[in-house]
Amino acid sequence: MISICCAIVLYKMQLSESPAFQSAYAQIGTHHKIRLFIFDNSPDADSNHRNYPDIRYDHCPDNKGLGYAYNAAARYASKEKLDWLLLLDQDTILPDGFFDSYIDAISAHPDLQLFVPQVFLPKGTEFSPFRRWKAQKNPLSPGRIYPIKHYLLINSGLCVKLSLFERSGGYDERIWLDFADTQFVRKLWHSGERYFYLLPCKCFQNFSNEQTDIEKLQSRFEIYLECGKNCKFLDFPDWAFRQYCVISHTLSLTIRTRKISFLTKSITKYWMRR
Known part of the structure; x- marks a missing residue:
């Protein structure tokens, strides 16, 4: 049976406000081998986490960053003997059948150790995966295998086999926000994983670049x-x-x-x- 630790990192957002948590929690009911690990970097803990006794909730008011949170999730997954680590941002909107897409793909491709969804911005612009250098004129075709070295993958939606995560050394905790994903995926490449599988499911990322202050x-x-x-x-x-x-x-x-x-x-x- 495929076992997955789904890790969601929160910052100044409660569980009830997180699209990723709400949609993920609604879908794990029938999956007994999927555990939700919540790492909250907010200054104040969300007291409402007690309303979800079946999740693991860790609070880190010092906000040690994404790398620290994801490494903590990997340690939890190892302790619970879970085989896969699936990472999510707090504001990623997940489609119905999200976990089913991963389970089906992992079952169909036992030789692969890295799976990612299609991630789009709210207006439909493709956000991940995207080419490193060459302009990406057309969306990638889901249900196919692509070489890691040609693409950038964001953290959210990335599902990596725990043994590969550990072999790579995990996230560099000094890179606590920007570049955390690009460095981690490059470390996976140096650890011997050359390809990723693009899932058919589509996620949407609430990303805003309209700050004027x-x-x-x-x-x-x-x-x-x-x-x-x-x-x-x-x-x-x-x-x-x-x-x-x-x-x-x-x-x-x-x-x-x-x-x-x-x-x-x-x-x-x-x-x-x-």
């Missing part, structure tokens, strides 16, 4: 730079793409806000501190 944008940008600075050199293609991302993001914010402060922060907090 300059101070909030600058604060968020500093986090981005800090995480980028903490990334390890795994190989040249990974390093080169990260530099491309930092340059592109810096220029995009500079042009969008017409503020040179983003360029200044990029130079002083990233390029000069490497």
Whole structure:
């Protein structure tokens, strides 16, 4: 029987407000080997977690980041002797039959150790998987196998065999937000996994890039730079793409806000501190 630990990381969002938790919890009733692991990075714990006695709820008010939370989920999965780890963001909207898609695909492809769904933004733009360098003009075809080295995969929806997760060393906890997924998936590649299977199920990610407050944008940008600075050199293609991302993001914010402060922060907090 396929056993899955489904890990959801919360931050300043209660269980009752999380689309990922609500839709996942509604679907686990018939799956006795799927456990929900909730890691709450919010300053205050959600007291309503007691209304869900069949979930594991851990609270970390210090907010040690995504990497720490996912590694904690892997330790829990190992302790409970679960074979797979499925990661979800708090605001990912899951379709009906979400878990069935994973179970069916894992059963049909026992040689694969990495499965991901199609993830779209609310307006229908494809968000993940997407090409590293070459423009992706057409959506990928679900139900097919693709090479990891050509694509970027976000954390949410990623399902990895626990033995592969452990062999890779898990998430780098110094990369606590941005670049956590790209570094982790690259580590999976270096651990010997070359392919991922694209599931037919479609998820939607509530992602907003409409923030206009300059101070909030600058604060968020500093986090981005800090995480980028903490990334390890795994190989040249990974390093080169990260530099491309930092340059592109810096220029995009500079042009969008017409503020040179983003360029200044990029130079002083990233390029000069490497």
